[in-house]
Amino acid sequence: MEDYNSKPAFGFQNSRNANPHEIPFPSHSWSLEMLLRRLKAIDVKRDDKFASVLEAVGEFGTFQWRLVALTFIPSMLSSYFMLSDHFMLTDQKPYCNTSWILAVGPNLSTDEQLNLTLPRAPNGSFLTCLMYIPVPWDLDSIINSGLNYTETCKYGWIYPYAKTRSLINEFDLVCGNEPNKESMQTMFLVGILTGSLLFGLLSDKMGRYPAILVSLLGLLIFGFGAAFVKSFDQYLFFRLVMTQAAVGYAISSVSLVTEWLVGHHRAQAIILELCFMSVGVLFLSGSAYKIFHWRLLFLLGGVPMLPLISNIWVLRESPRWLMVKGKVEEAKKVLSYAAEVNKKTIPLNLLNELQLQGKKVTKSSVLDFCTNQRIFKVVLPMACVWYSVSYIYLTLSLKMKDFGVDNYVRYVIPGILEVPARLCCIVLLEYFGRKCSLFLSLTLATIICLFLLFLPQELKSIIILMLVLGEFCLAATVSVFFIYTAELLPTVLRSTGLGMVSLAWAAGANTALAVSSKIKTQLPILFCCLSCVVALCFASLVPETGTDPLRDSIEYSSRDSIESKRRSQDIASMIIAEESLSDIGSDEVEKDTILNATLLKSEDGGLLDTALEKPSNREVSSPDP
Structure with missing residues (x-):
């Protein structure tokens, strides 16, 4: 959301009578679309009192920087521990x-x-x-x-x-004792399933901060402790808990960041967190290449958790979650602390406006995903998209393995490309919104899957290149849809909802493992093409979030929808009217009209509706050029 005192996209604007000749104003349709978005953002800010409080706290000050920075190392170590199996089970000649x-x-x-x-x-x-x-x-x-x-x-x-000390020669997993890799992958998916449900419920019931603390302790104890296991069965148990903790941290941290940040800052913070997950894969690949003992790899991954746990006190609970749980005074204290860190002051009247709606605490449960029609219509398409994307992503990764790509290359090259893919999403989300960005990345993935379907198998290098490009597009898709999902879910069920769609992700990955292990033809790629089409169809059913405020409860009335539509139509009518002025009025009048409308919107708030419904004669009857 835009700051009231921030600089507009089309120039400085100090007063309503500013000289139009000094203001560079873009007159093409793209700029009008940007104006529409900014006016809508101002309208949303007026209605969302909590967003106004966060603006007073400081939209992205020291407190928010510290919050986002503390997500970097755990995100990196989460992917480090989750993918460690691929470097711990290197083949050995016994x-x-x-x-x-x-x-x-x-x-x-x-x-x-x-x-x-x-x-x-x-x-x-x-x-x-x-x-x-x-x-x-x-x-x-x-x-x-x-x-x-x-x-x-x-x-x-x-x-x-043997050049390395791996789990194979540590526990003699040879000559009939080999670990079933499919069973290990299934165990990994079981960890995702159970961790998604457990930490999703924990985060929504007990709070984001306790869930983050428990997940970090899990990564520390079981990640660091995996270096001291005495048997392969113990390793599998530690591996299961590590996966649960990593998934739990991802869900809880994204919920916390989503609820503390506003506007484009929210998307940027989540994308940076996902980028550090890709950095974790690179860190794991480089460490496994240089370090020749698997126990040292776990020790290396566990050491950074020690200083991180000691600095966890700087985090604070989500004020939105505190509000929906009826802890209004605690929410005010947290907001006051954040404002103090940012060296800001929250106006007392603005802080006192934070009250429970209807004087009651919002109640919710997992059953609301089935019984609440609106939530069901949102979660079902999201789960289908997550299932499809997961199937495509893992199928392409397994195809690279089938073509004999080295284990290190399989993770290093996609890991390097995923970072710019995710960073590109910042620009896409800023200019195209969530839904269009999702459609664009899915369309590119569909085109690449079609290429893979018809390319001759003899063109090995080209196929590997297309597989890497496919993972590039899917990394962007996951980034966009992760933000999209977090914004669509209400605060009271946000973490549980993220856990539910993670189940769909695990189900898609399990399907990819089953299909790819049984079928070695081009049929899995054909299924990828079909999955892309299915994902595009279901993505069209998901509503755009854009600049809409986060919804805190599961209650949703038709009046809210009608009011939102009316405001959008009013703003669109203003834009159309201003476009028509270019044919009958001078450029100077056109600039003044739009700038005045924007100032009226930001300064007077409620006066915009009157101005839109009944434009003045002075605005319509512009002098001829």
């Missing part, structure tokens, strides 16, 4: 432990030991899961006669040529 022969030949080299005690495959390589049965002979007898009878490995395995 051989049976035959150290028994060192009792009779202590000076044998590793190659000599393997040559005497391991059978060979037809191609001449050593078999990995078989060994010769030990015999009580001396070394010369073994060398001259050789060993003939084999058995499975009895004394464990050795990894003489």
